[in-house]
Structures are given as structure tokens and as C-alpha cells.
Amino acid sequence: MANIKDVAKLAGVSVTTVSRVMNNTNYISPQTRENVEQAMKALDYHPHQIARALSKKQTFILGAIIPDSSHPFFAQLLKSIEKKAEQDGYKILLCNSLNNKEKEANYVQMLRENRVDGIIMGSHTLETSAYKDIDRPLITFERYIDGIPHVSSDNYMGGQLATKHLIDQGCKKLLHISGPSRLDILSNRRADAFKLTCMDHNIDYTIIEYEYTKINFDYYQSYVQDVVAPYLEKIDGIFCSNDYIAYAIYLYCIKHNISIPGQIKIIGYDNSTFAQVLQTPRLTTIAQPIELMGELLCDSLIQLINKKDVYNQQLPVQLIKGETT
């Protein structure tokens, strides 16, 4: 493989000049630049980014820690993060925590050892204190940690939109299936909005929680069977914290001759690719701006790396009326 000396020789310039062309650090005449670039091309020379990273103390690599890149929501978020990173000259190291504390901690350490320029934290099984010692730019997705900026959607607004929609459709007894309240994740604001909106309208309500650490459809189906089913006789509307649970409940009801939306109205959350593709039935859901959230996570992290001010960003959500309400 050609090295920088070969390029310098072919272009008839010094190694320093080749380095200047690559780094844009000093004035170089257009003719010299062209000679160097042609020599690089002729020799199929590729600058050694690892060596450059060491001398510049910048790797142009970002770590993205998420629960599961195959879950439709995170798959879409990751795609958008990577797209933005590529546009801005950064690369993404993918870390699937599978919502496992130990794995999450190992990834954090690995990313520090590899001197990534910054970390997007979209998995939240560690205690908040664990994030404070990370000595590099950090942005979180949907989690409040003092001193670390976050990108989220307006979860309170989402909870309010969903609950009001069920009430507007005539529901009197509501159930909300929420993530775990013990973790201080911003999506819990949906449950707050649900509770307050029910109270404002004198509506009976119940909130139950699922295990946040399991996010595959099989788990949701057994959760519906074991935990949700006993509630179905007592309620007429359900606000679910994601689309997979909403679909699992729909399937359970159809199988047990509970008419949807006749007897029970169901609303999901996310409007991820799965909900967008599913047409039998079209789910009523709250759409998060997933693509924009991914873009802003990446963009804000790059701003932080460049020592710019970054504030928490909260994006609006939208009700999508389908056939389940």
C-alpha cells in the first residue's frame, strides 16, 4: 500500500506539503494541490485516519448506545443518526445494550477507550450517576440527567393527546400501559398526562407497568395474556406506550371476540415503521418525529464536540387516527 512518502515523491513535493494539502492547514497553490491530489489518486493512497486521530486527538467516531437496533423504533432512529453522521463526516460505532446494565457499562468503557468524540445515550439501564464521570461530550435520548442535554419528543403532550382522544370517542374507564416509573425516563411524562387528563374529566383510570428491559413482540404477547387480560372486562379504552403492545392487545381481543373499536378502543405510541406498514388494522397512535429526533441527536452531539452551546430539545408529536379507536 502506498504511503505519504510515495505520494510526495510522485508529486515532486515534500511530505510536509502533502500533509498540508490533506489538512488544509496552510496556503497551497492550486497547481501544487492538483499535483498532490493526482498523485494520491494514481497511487490509490488512503490517509491513515488512525494515525491522524492520534495526532489530532479527534477520531470522528461517535458511539450510539441503544437498547436494540432491530426494534422498529430504534432501527429508524439509528438510521437517521447514521445518515446525519455520514453527512457531517462522522462514523457511528453501534452498541446494542439489550437493556442490560452490565453490557451498557461495558460499552461506555469501550467507547472511552476508543476515544470516540462523543456518545449518544439511548439506553437507560444505568443509574444517572454513571453518566456523570464520562469525560467526553454526551447527549441523551429521552432521559433527564443534570448537566447533560437531551433530545426528546413532547411526552406530556403525547399522553394528553392520546387520553383526550379516547375520552372524545366516548371512553369512560381507561387503562394506561406505561414503562417502569422507577427509572427517571422522560417517557413517563405520558403517564402523568394520562392521570391528570383522566382526573380533569372525572374518568376512572388504572396505570400498569411492563418490564422495560424486554422489548420483543413475544414478551408483549405473553404480557397481554398474563397481565393485561384481566383488566379487559373492566375498561373501554387503552393507551399503550408503544405500537407493538397495542397490536398485541388488538390480536388478543380479536381472538377472544372483543370488538375493536366497538367494545374497547386502543391507541398506540411511536408510529414506527411497523405501525406505518401495518394496514390490517391501521393503528391509532401518537406519531413521534423519529427521523428528526435522530438527526437532532447527532447534530447536537457534533455541536457539543465543537464546544457550542446545546439546549434540551423537545419535539412535537401528532395524533394519527386509525381504525382501533
Add this chain to the structure above:
Amino acid sequence: MANIKDVAKLAGVSVTTVSRVMNNTNYISPQTRENVEQAMKALDYHPHQIARALSKKQTFILGAIIPDSSHPFFAQLLKSIEKKAEQDGYKILLCNSLNNKEKEANYVQMLRENRVDGIIMGSHTLETSAYKDIDRPLITFERYIDGIPHVSSDNYMGGQLATKHLIDQGCKKLLHISGPSRLDILSNRRADAFKLTCMDHNIDYTIIEYEYTKINFDYYQSYVQDVVAPYLEKIDGIFCSNDYIAYAIYLYCIKHNISIPGQIKIIGYDNSTFAQVLQTPRLTTIAQPIELMGELLCDSLIQLINKKDVYNQQLPVQLIKGETT
């Protein structure tokens, strides 16, 4: 941040000894090892992997170039690749080519410049010649390139299973929707098997192609409307090259009062998460062992990096009988 000298000082040993503990290169007494490890912990010392990569000429980073990490098939494949990589001490740099030639070429160059230890090539828009100049271990997914090992499923068997199933169900006039035949991708063996199986059984058949570069559901829906619809009057069975197309055809038929599987039988391909979750209807499909393929791609690449022999690997597929045939 603590450096190696601080660790040596606190542990009361030389820098060389600390380095030996980290690299496991020489005999170190258990007591010395413990002292060094305690000092590393006390100082929150993280070895500088970039510097180590430069001296060892190994980065423990693998590049994964795929078309779109949000597509259910590739999302599952990527998850499995990353899981295996993490188990073996490697990291994955994610590259979504979006089936764009230029992007794919840029990613290849970026991965070379970043001296990744090897590349998993799951996107195939470049000509095969472009892969031959890549001066590092390479494995492809579902593509035959002379001299480069690949992992694939048994596409011929999949095509045969699907076609025979439709014929066994009584179909007389079959349609196959294939990827582009001009690219030498191994999934085209499905079309070969379709054609030969139809000929063997004296069955009328037609093969049409979709644009491989677009893999989102909206495109498939318009493709069904514009290209597939005119065939629907003339056929009674369709073998689709992925589950999204099969579902798009199902939706079109339902909307136009064509009964499934009464008038037309539909079989998909992949059994990706989407098909696994979808229960309304359950799609008949050919299941690829996606998780195992991801694991083998990663494992084989690591074998190549370690100068071991690696052969092409072809994994069996399986018919999943759903409600659309």
C-alpha cells in the same frame, strides 16, 4: 485523565510492567497483576485503544456496509452481527449505503482509511471489480465474487420450496417477483429454481423484476399498483422475493375484492421480524436463518482476520405455512 505513568507510580512498578499486564505478553506474578489492576481501577484509567491500534496495527473495528439498517431484514442481520462482534471483542462501524453506488464507494474508502480489521459487505451496488482492490479481509453477504468468501442462505432451495408449495396448493399460473437479474446476487437463484420447477410441472409462469435500490414499503405499494396489478387477472399464485411485497400485494387484493388465498395464493420470503409479528394475516413465507447468518458473517470475518481458512457457507431455509396460501 490518568495515564499509564500514573498507574505505574501508584502500583509501584515500571510502565513496561503495566503494559505487560494489559497485553498479557510476559509472565507477571499474581500479586503484581493485582496491584496494577487495583491501581488502574483506583485511577479510573482507560487504556488508549487508538494508540494501541496504531502500534499493533489492529483496531478491533469491523465495518458493516448494508443497504438500510431500518429494513426489518437488515435490522435483524445487523443486530446479530453486532452481538457476535461484541462477544469476540470487536466493534461495528455501521454504514448504510441506501443502495447508492457513490455512498457505497465512499464507505469502502472511509473504512480503509480507518484501518478497520475487516469488512462485511451486505450492500451490492458496486461492480464486483471494485471489491477486489480492498486490501483487507472481506466477506460478502449473498454475493458471489471470485476469491471472496460469502455467507448466504440456500436460495435455490428456497425458490424450489416456494414454487412447489404453490403448485401443491393447486396453482396453475404463477408469477414470481424477483430482484434485478443484471446484478450477480445469489438471491437470483430463487428465480432460477422458480423457472425450472414450473417447467418440470408444466406450469405457466412469468417473472418480473423490481428495482433493488428501493426497499421501503411505500415503493412496494406503488410498484404493486403500477406493475403487479395488470398480472393479477391472469395468475393464481405469486412467489414474492420479500415479505413486504407479499403484504403489499395482499393489501391490494383485499382492497380490490380478490380473495386470498381463494383466488390468488401469495408466498413471501425472509420471515423477518415484520412477518413474524404480523398475524393479520399470517404470511406464508420462506424463513431465512437471519440470526445465524449474521453470526456466521461476523465469525467468518474474524477467522479471516486471524488468517484461518474460510469457505462459502450456505444455510438451509424453511417453509412457514401461513394464511395466504
